[in-house]
Amino acid sequence: MSATQVSFDGDIKPLFREKDREAMLRAFDLWSHDDVATHADAIAQRLSDGTMPCDGAWPQDQIERFQQWVDEGAAA
Numbered sequence: 001m002s003a004t005q006v007s008f009d010g011d012i013k014p015l016f017r018e019k020d021r022e023a024m025l026r027a028f029d030l031w032s033h034d035d036v037a038t039h040a041d042a043i044a045q046r047l048s049d050g051t052m053p054c055d056g057a058w059p060q061d062q063i064e065r066f067q068q069w070v071d072e073g074a075a076a
Contacts, residue, residue, distance in 0.1 A: 006069040008033040008076050015062055020053045037074040044070055 006012065016030040028035035036043065046052035047063045058066075069075070 040070045
């Protein structure tokens with residue numbers, strides 16, 4: 001775990017592209033801290049198994065950053 005806490009606005013939100021957000025808006029908003037925090041476990045699972053985003057898996061370091069954010073309590 002890194003010494004610096006991962007934040008939503010600085011570290012997590014930028015990982016989601018506009019097209020990712022548009023694809024998921026029917027369910028929830030990937031640019032909303034509250035929505036992503038609410039669905040964090042499901043998002044982490046989909047990122048880990050490579051089914052999100054739908055056009056190709058994230059690099060491992062991005063998946064780990066998201067998981068670190070979740071593990072640290074999903075800070076704003």
